[in-house]
Amino acid sequence: VALCVELGDAISVEINTRVRALEYLIQQKGPAGVVETVPSFRSLLVYYDPAQVGYDALCATLTTLAEQAETAVLPPARLVELPCCYEPEFGLDLAAAAERLKLTTDELVRIHSGAEYLVYFVGFTPGLPYMAGVPERIQLPRLTTPRVRVPPGSAGLGGAQYCIYSVESPGGYWLLGRTPVRLYDPEAAEPTLLRAGDRVRMRPIDRAEFDSIAAAVAARTYPPVIT
Amino acid sequence: VIQVADPGPQTTVQDLGRAGHLREGIPPSGPVDVRAFVIANRLVGNPDDAAGLECTVLGPRFTVERVCAIAVTGAEASVTVNDAAAPQWATLVLKPSDAVRVGAARHGVRIYVAFSGGIDVPRVLGSRATYLRGRLGGLAGRALRRGDTLRLAPHTGPRRPRRLTAAEIPALEPAPEIRVVLGPQADRFTEEGIHTLLSNPYQMLPQSDRMGARLAGPPIAHARGHDIISDGIALGSIQVPGDGQPIVLLVDRQSTGGYTKVATVGSFDIGRIGQVKPGGRVRFRAVEVAEAHRLRSEFEQSLAQAAGGGVSR
Numbered sequence: 001v002a003l004c005v006e007l008g009d010a011i012s013v014e015i016n017t018r019v020r021a022l023e024y025l026i027q028q029k030g031p032a033g034v035v036e037t038v039p040s041f042r043s044l045l046v047y048y049d050p051a052q053v054g055y056d057a058l059c060a061t062l063t064t065l066a067e068q069a070e071t072a073v074l075p076p077a078r079l080v081e082l083p084c085c086y087e088p089e090f091g092l093d094l095a096a097a098a099e100r101l102k103l104t105t106d107e108l109v110r111i112h113s114g115a116e117y118l119v120y121f122v123g124f125t126p127g128l129p130y131m132a133g134v135p136e137r138i139q140l141p142r143l144t145t146p147r148v149r150v151p152p153g154s155a156g157l158g159g160a161q162y163c164i165y166s167v168e169s170p171g172g173y174w175l176l177g178r179t180p181v182r183l184y185d186p187e188a189a190e191p192t193l194l195r196a197g198d199r200v201r202m203r204p205i206d207r208a209e210f211d212s213i214a215a216a217v218a219a220r221t222y223p224p225v226i227t
Numbered sequence: 228v229i230q231v232a233d234p235g236p237q238t239t240v241q242d243l244g245r246a247g248h249l250r251e252g253i254p255p256s257g258p259v260d261v262r263a264f265v266i267a268n269r270l271v272g273n274p275d276d277a278a279g280l281e282c283t284v285l286g287p288r289f290t291v292e293r294v295c296a297i298a299v300t301g302a303e304a305s306v307t308v309n310d311a312a313a314p315q316w317a318t319l320v321l322k323p324s325d326a327v328r329v330g331a332a333r334h335g336v337r338i339y340v341a342f343s344g345g346i347d348v349p350r351v352l353g354s355r356a357t358y359l360r361g362r363l364g365g366l367a368g369r370a371l372r373r374g375d376t377l378r379l380a381p382h383t384g385p386r387r388p389r390r391l392t393a394a395e396i397p398a399l400e401p402a403p404e405i406r407v408v409l410g411p412q413a414d415r416f417t418e419e420g421i422h423t424l425l426s427n428p429y430q431m432l433p434q435s436d437r438m439g440a441r442l443a444g445p446p447i448a449h450a451r452g453h454d455i456i457s458d459g460i461a462l463g464s465i466q467v468p469g470d471g472q473p474i475v476l477l478v479d480r481q482s483t484g485g486y487t488k489v490a491t492v493g494s495f496d497i498g499r500i501g502q503v504k505p506g507g508r509v510r511f512r513a514v515e516v517a518e519a520h521r522l523r524s525e526f527e528q529s530l531a532q533a534a535g536g537g538v539s540r
Contacts, residue, residue, distance in 0.1 A: 041456045128252055
């Protein structure tokens, strides 16, 4: 049983910050009957147990908390640095994207890896971060024909949005590169790496470093760079 | 130890699922038909959340190596122990090297097999449930294969063999009426679109799975576009993409999605829709939130009393 608290109807840092603040307030105050919460761009899905709290009572509580969320102070965000190899073998669309943007591939890589991306929320598939903050200079409409299979770790652009695929799945984003870090590892104690509210930066690496990090990740000796 | 001779096309280890990880994109999993699953556990003296098997369309063949009790519930299927017919919805006490065969579902889709003690696989994020797409939980995150062995946890509950009476066995309806609460994006559909959903039968498609029940019928008309800004998807959400065909999202659902959601199936009716075979039909009826809460509490109460009530954990 769930209800959805909508805090706006747009993709914006302000609205999403309120969504995350509302979730944070719920985590802090633990209102009766709330079982689980799922943040997204502009709304918070609140799962609850109707045996513990009625619909009207919960709506009233959440309305009050949503008002407090306007001014709530969130804990400091984590900054996660993800190594990313932009070689053509991983950046399947890098050359085409650069051409369309009238940039060299080096310039595109510099702009993409120079920006910081906010994780609005994690969802759809396990550990997949929905990010925005793509510099306008490198925004492109989604691919007209989505790929049937995108390998995990692929870094993709679609409009103002940026995502890193966490498992193999279909996808319509322009693939610029790939990170050897696993965003989802079902055998790890904490299977997902990123959280709503994290900030993400990409660090360009070459193929040799990709291979050595991939080997460390496989051996579970690679510590993700989180500050 | 259970030796799996043939698991059937998709047999997974499930318990009552893992709560709290949808915000990381990890769904709860667990049985689609909770009532049948829980009754199976009670018939073998297990707590409700002990791990058992969910089988799809066709049950398994297996041999047991020690004395244990099993119960087979859910979809209607033949059960034999050493080639002798045995009842469903009943405690079956087995001795070492007994061979069990659960056949194809005649009515319904999902068959449940509980074992006394429960299947002993490691808990992952607090649960033994298998999430196939995420390769998480259960037996190495996958469906059972021929030749797998399953360990049982020590059985500590009471042993009181029993068999449900015909009246106690949940009915498998050929064309169930499924109760829904309209929303959260009902305003994105035309009045006619909502009327279409509520007044026509929809047919279950074969590509339905634990993620979603895909249905086909008269297209549900959108008022203004079928895309929304991606948001959270509740159990039972009915997504309607551009083609107007509804998808009811189930226990292995994606945590968020960008299609309009016309209504939500009540949790009390998830098991009923999950037992409709491909080609079978369902109808939808809208209820208010208060009525849905009443139906849910009725469901919980009847479940609490089913098969002689629950065993405390």
